[in-house]
Amino acid sequence: MHKTVLLQEAIDNLELEKGNIFVDGTLGAGGHTEEVCRRLGKAVKIIALDVDAEALERAKERLAGTPCDITYVEDNFRNLDAVMKDSGVQHIDRILLDLGWSSDQFESSGRGFSFRKDEPLRMTLKATLSPEEFDAADIVGKWDEEDIANVLYAYGEERFARRIAREIVEVRDKTPIKTTGDLAKIIESAVPAFYRKGRLHPATKTFQALRIAVNDELESLRQALVKGFAALAPDGRMAIITFHSLEDRIVKNFFKTFERDGIGILINKKPIIPGDEELANNPRARSAKLRIIQKI
DSSP states (O other): OOOOTTHHHHHHHHTOOTTOEEEETTOTTSHHHHHHHHHHGGGSEEEEEESOHHHHHHHHHHHTTSOOEEEEEESOGGGHHHHHHHHTOSOEEEEEEEOOOOHHHHHTSOSSOOTTSOOBSOOOSOSSOOTTOOOHHHHHHHSOHHHHHHHHHHHHOOTTHHHHHHHHHHHHTTSOOOBHHHHHHHHHHHSOHHHHTSSSOTTHHHHHHHHHHHHTHHHHHHHHHHHHHHHEEEEEEEEEEEOSHHHHHHHHHHHHHHHHTTSEEESOSSOBOOOHHHHHHOGGGGGOEEEEEEEO
16 A cells, blocks of 8 residues: 655745645645645645546545535646646646656566566556557667667666667567566676675666656656646745655756746755654655755
8 A cells, every 4th residue: 555755844844824725746646635634624725636547537536425515536747837837827826746656656566667577568547548649568679779878878777778768679680579587588688696686676676767768757756846836826835845855956957947047945955854663664765865855
C-alpha cells in the first residue's frame, strides 16, 4: 500500500488558510489532499490533477466521503495554465507537487515500471500513444546505441550506460526485447559483478532513465515551475517533493532564480527530509526532499 511522503511537513509549510484555492498537481493516492480536507474541509477549494486515470479513480474513491470542495482533472501538471482556464480560476494560493511514483504504479499497474515483475516494456501512463510519442520498448528496440547510452547517462546517471546500451543492441539483433524481465536480465549481464552486488538493483538507474524519457518528466517539471509560480497570488506558496538529484537540482535552481529576481522567498534554505520515524515506517521515503517558496 502506498504511503504518503512528508505528509505533515508539506501541509504544515503550505500554511493553507480558509478561502484558499489549492492545487494538488499530483493527486496520486490522495494522501496530501485528504489531509487538507481533514484540516479545512470545504473552507478550501481544491483542484486535484493526475495524469494517471487509474490513480485518479482510486483517489476519488478514497476521498468520496470527505467533506471537501474538490474538482478532479485528468491532466499533466505541465498544463496547469490550461487547467486553470478551464476551471475559471485566475490565481492560485497554494500548489503542491509530489514527484514520487506511487507503489500502486510500480507494483500493480501492469505498465512495465518495475524490474521486479515481468511485464510489457511500456513505462507510460497513457493507454494509447500518438505518432510522435514513444514507450520504453521503442527506445530499447529502435534507437541507436549512442542515443540509448545518452539517455541512460543523462536521466539515470548510470555509470555503465555505454556497456548496457551495447548489450541491448547486441541482444535485440538476435531477439526482440519485449518485457521488463528481458531488459533486467540484459542489464545484469552487461554490468560488472561488483555492481550486481550493490545496495541498488543494477537495473534501477536504467529503468529510472527510461521512465523519465518516456514521460518527459523533467521538461514537465520545468513547465510546471514556470506556470505554477506565475499563477500564484501574492504571498502564495509552492511546495515540491522530489525523489532524485535531477529533479531536486531543477527545483533548487528555479527557486534560487525566483529569489534572486526578487519575486520569491525561500521558506526553507535547506530541503526538509523525512525523519527517523517516517523512514522506519516507509524506507522508500529515504530520498525525498521538500522545498517551499513563497511569492512576493
